[in-house]
Amino acid sequence: MQELTLKHFILKQRVLDYYRHAIRVTRGIPDSQARRETVLWIRSEIERNRYIHDVGMIEDKLAAGRRELKQILPSITLTSKPI
Structure with missing residues (x-):
């Protein structure tokens, strides 16, 4: 098993x-x-993405999730701080 870093947390x-x-x-x-x-x-x-440990891939999936949420619910405003 891969050791988790501070970035993972x-x-x-x-x-x-x-x-x-x-x-x-x-x-x-x-x-x-x-x-x-x-x-x-x-x-x-x-x-589905629970077991991804690659930091770059996690960041990409998170960004994709934000984009998809905006597409599905265009009337919402996501906070300006990165979530």
Whole structure:
């Protein structure tokens, strides 16, 4: 097993912050079924990438997740701080 660095722990927190933020944002979806499906999709993406240990790949996946969230919910405003 690969030894985790400080950067891994920082990225883990950023991923958790992103996940929490994404779940909060879905509260704005008026259709409850669409909201549930969106939450399930977000969770499945996080789970699918759970075992990635490459720092660069984690950062890329996080950036892609932010882009996808903006595309799915264009009316939301993601915070300016990197999540």
